[in-house]
Amino acid sequence: MTGLSGELFIGADRISGSGQAIHGWNPATGERLDPAYPGASLADVERACGLADEAFDPFRALPLGARADFLERIAANILGIGDALIERAMAETGLPRGRLEGERGRTVTQLRLFAEVVRAGRFLEARVDPAQPDRQPAPRPDLRLRMIGLGPVAVFGASNFPLAFSVAGGDTASALAAGCPVVVKAHSAHPGTSELVGKAVQQAVAECGLPAGVFSLLFGNGTDIGRALVADPRIKAVGFTGSRSGGLALLEVAQGRPEPIPVYAEMSSINPVLLLPGALAERAPEIARAFVASVTLGAGQFCTNPGLLVAVEGEGLDAFVEGAALAMASAEPQVMLTAGIARAYGEGVDRLGAAGEVTLAGRGRAASGNQGQAALFSVSAKAFLANPALQEEVFGAAALLVRCGEAAELHSVLRALQGQLTAALHVADGDAGLVQGLLPLLERKVGRIIFNNFGTGVEVAHAMVHGGPFPATSDSRTTSVGTLAIDRFLRPVSYQDMPEALLPDELKSANPLAIPRLVDGA
């Protein structure tokens, strides 16, 4: 692949790492891809963090328009890579062209949306409480508040979104939008894709005349570089999308620092889907087809993949199972992201199939190599409740149907669930009473509640929550997709009786930026 050097990005520099090298691998062919990516050293981590720290004050002091321009420039540069980006990503991930072109669009849209958010200035939460010099018994001072960035942010790319949740994905976009420099640890499954995007960001930094430390990109085998990055005292927050074990390991490092820092780890979720009796009576075959389409989408490699179905026994459910088995039987096997993920998926399916009282209800077409073969299993609510291991995510196109003897068991199953990213409900008019009873419980368990659809397809929007109670994420107060994600990297600062000339523009009395502000609470 021309133009790939295998080097690290440390601010404005490109240097070759000195650690153990990683390579991209084509999961469809098993072929090793050039170049080699020698890993960063601890000194490289140090340097990237030092530069990020130096860049923080000048970067956050930029006018909002300049910060927004930078995000848009990144988007333009990513598009400017052209088809080489799609081809390299296809080779490294096994994902089809259409999916990756869509993901590139999503990545670019995300950067542009955050540029809009920055320009609009609402994220600053500017507040002005004017002085009340005559207030009794004591005068009130002038108080003004704005949000500022937390400081340099460490971002860990995800394997399953090589563009939209990787080097210039949602975490990076929202951190930069918040005024925080970013040090990315690239995911080892797509180093070439990471390098191409890293170059686009590094160029944008230079083109916009920003301090070089606004962005660095490190490669590294194993976990040492990631841990060192999170442990560095200059890093003030962490964005991560990946496995539960990976997220919890970083959380532990962050909590063990002399100064603990927030970790936003989006980890694992089985995304319960409730098939209510009215909906099943009305349209079981249609729901079954839609379910199979959702569970097999992208080889099931989505955080929001529907891994758990919950329904009440009856004719409607029988019809659903029949329809799902039928649809799944013609589901083609799909190449998974890496050999390791394909292996883990196969083991997870075997484990589910071998669990007590679990039966196979449907299977996709046979797979070979690094492909995944879709699978649907079935278990009684009673057996599910007795075996917490059945809640473990099997990352891929597999789902478990929990059959409840009566509607009351829906509550018991939901109550037993850990925190999740999403829950979906398939409902008809007759189900309203049942749904109303379930909603308070669902709200406590998940970040997003979906009606008559599935969680796959996460809109980049203002009202999106891609988050949820632990262990779906490490911090339920936030989202990693959508404009609210910027709040993760901000903290409030209050200014008391600050001379007008010293006030930042967003807090000056005349409101020169014309941003929305809360004045005396209104």
Added chain:
Amino acid sequence: MTGLSGELFIGADRISGSGQAIHGWNPATGERLDPAYPGASLADVERACGLADEAFDPFRALPLGARADFLERIAANILGIGDALIERAMAETGLPRGRLEGERGRTVTQLRLFAEVVRAGRFLEARVDPAQPDRQPAPRPDLRLRMIGLGPVAVFGASNFPLAFSVAGGDTASALAAGCPVVVKAHSAHPGTSELVGKAVQQAVAECGLPAGVFSLLFGNGTDIGRALVADPRIKAVGFTGSRSGGLALLEVAQGRPEPIPVYAEMSSINPVLLLPGALAERAPEIARAFVASVTLGAGQFCTNPGLLVAVEGEGLDAFVEGAALAMASAEPQVMLTAGIARAYGEGVDRLGAAGEVTLAGRGRAASGNQGQAALFSVSAKAFLANPALQEEVFGAAALLVRCGEAAELHSVLRALQGQLTAALHVADGDAGLVQGLLPLLERKVGRIIFNNFGTGVEVAHAMVHGGPFPATSDSRTTSVGTLAIDRFLRPVSYQDMPEALLPDELKSANPLAIPRLVDGA
């Protein structure tokens, strides 16, 4: 004291604890106060948390107006206690009547302000992204977002604000406003005051017809009850104001849970005060008098007490020191909150005075019993930078002046500081350039920057931040005073394609609550 029973409040019940008893003590007289407060058992903690969990869904489902009414009813009931509350608090804390009457006013104002916040509904951050069925390449679903409470909250009362940061103080008010039931662990220094306020809250729960578990109040000696409370799986967040060791201990418990939860611990701060050369040249004696008034206010027992002064050598600084020593010499000793706090203060002053290169620059009138004697010490910037122990908070009316050889040393001293609640700057026109250079650093170190005043006196306002980087607090993204404090106990939930009839009122299309909402980001 008539009307005090020494019992716990477990939901609607009053029961006598079975653990080791605590008593109030009058720090002015050393007298033990009746009644005894036998501690809660682990079963009492269990029951309080169970009731809180049961109360959560019905409580948060209340119309906003009813939730606001409840907060106002608590305020009215606290006023309804009358002078018995002030007298008991005076006896238990040694604080003077005027201060406690003021603090009661603050407590009531705070509850009423959060009632306003609840009615205004802005805290719900309601967002609506309408469906775009014709969007290409795929339709956009209807997405709506609102904030909901995290769940039951554990609140730990503070010793130094027996009303405003105790049973019905800022943490409780903001958690209830967020729709979260509260289980309070009373501070052992003012159990009688806690009981009186607890009764006012319990009555408000009954009068408003709320589920009993919305509020419980536990007494307990030592740390077992507090730890058990934070460890209980039904508790979803913690509010704490107190020592660093206490806050860090609770943080450790919270992080070690199977489901980690946020801890908002406001711990310790020495609140640097920068005396800039222009200001000292202009009005050193005036600043010196104001400083002594601030550092001795309430025997120095404020989180925002000015414990560190930083200034550049010169005639102005000499004049300041002379003025401060003079003002301090006539500062009367004041009774401290507890014998333990008075002892720790005395030890802290001795430790400071004995530290290498630290000299005494001023001293208040001699103290006896549980009184604290004001103290001002002085040290060179070089010696300060060489000894991190000089940053340790001495809780009480003591401060350390750091003398810088030149202006550049101001930066070095600030850079060496840990996170703080506040920084204050005393400036004159000629200091503007210096201040501009210091501001970015200050913003990274503190939650509130004050001009020409001191941090004592924390307004309950919209633009207040009473928070700051670790270790001033355990979570710099928040504030424990002011309306923004409600955000600590909220998390977002997104609803996708939810049938109109099922939507909560705040998200219905017609906006029946007439609250501010973000529609398509605008």
